Amino acid sequence: MHRRDFVTLLGGAVAAWPLAVRAQQAERLRRVGVLSNISENDPQSARRAMAFQQGLAKLGWMVARNLQIDYRWGAFDDERARVAAAELLRLAPEVILCNATNTAAALQRATRTTPIVFTGVSEPVEQGYVSSLAHPGGNMTGFSNFEPSMAGKWVELLKQIAPQVTRCAVVFNPATTPVASQFVASIEMAASKLGVNSTVIHVHEPAEIEAGIEKLVRDPGSCLISPGHVHRGQSAIDFRLGGP
Numbered sequence: 001m002h003r004r005d006f007v008t009l010l011g012g013a014v015a016a017w018p019l020a021v022r023a024q025q026a027e028r029l030r031r032v033g034v035l036s037n038i039s040e041n042d043p044q045s046a047r048r049a050m051a052f053q054q055g056l057a058k059l060g061w062m063v064a065r066n067l068q069i070d071y072r073w074g075a076f077d078d079e080r081a082r083v084a085a086a087e088l089l090r091l092a093p094e095v096i097l098c099n100a101t102n103t104a105a106a107l108q109r110a111t112r113t114t115p116i117v118f119t120g121v122s123e124p125v126e127q128g129y130v131s132s133l134a135h136p137g138g139n140m141t142g143f144s145n146f147e148p149s150m151a152g153k154w155v156e157l158l159k160q161i162a163p164q165v166t167r168c169a170v171v172f173n174p175a176t177t178p179v180a181s182q183f184v185a186s187i188e189m190a191a192s193k194l195g196v197n198s199t200v201i202h203v204h205e206p207a208e209i210e211a212g213i214e215k216l217v218r219d220p221g222s223c224l225i226s227p228g229h230v231h232r233g234q235s236a237i238d239f240r241l242g243g244p
Helices: 002-026 044-057 078-090 101-112 150-161 180-193 206-217
Strands: 032-033 068-070 095-096 116-118 139-142 167-172 197-202 223-224
Touching: 032 044, 032 078, 032 101, 044 068, 068 078, 068 167, 078 095, 078 101, 095 101, 101 116, 101 139, 150 180, 150 223, 167 180, 167 206, 197 206, 206 223
Parallel strands: 032 068, 032 095, 095 116, 116 139, 167 197, 167 223
Antiparallel strands: none
């Protein structure tokens, strides 16, 4: 090999090496935001975060290598969700994951440009988050967990595990769960076929939840269905009944 050819080859190899190193070093961190209505101290939170990070790792996105995840927990009411959504957006994430109707609503009000992926949202088309399931449009997409016809199955399941059930109450806050009316129609239809009387209890404050349940348990053969978020300030009804 001529000296000139050798110098040219060596020079090219040396020049290529720092370029490769710089390319690895220059791999910038991508930011992902997570907005959850679950408390950070809830055992589910750690499990969900771990599953999320493991799923991303399988796709080549590793925390601290090329990915940073910013979490905001406990956004279980409108105000907390609004504040947390604003905090995440100030960090300029490239996408935000949220897990409930109220967090999706807060993000939709806060931005129409940052991509949003939602989970745990019923009837996203009806609630105005996406244009259609096939073509979401806008900056939001995600996964829907329930659709109205499933509500009838809830009544059937209750009747199977507690045949003595003769009365069913559906408890929800119409202000925070407007789509629940569609589930009520399915529940009423199934209850009628099974000989179960159904009633709707609208609640807006914690005291109304407690009063509704106390009235319900006084009647034998009663059961309760809560279709999602029922109060601005708690994501679920936490109670115990002695029996139907």
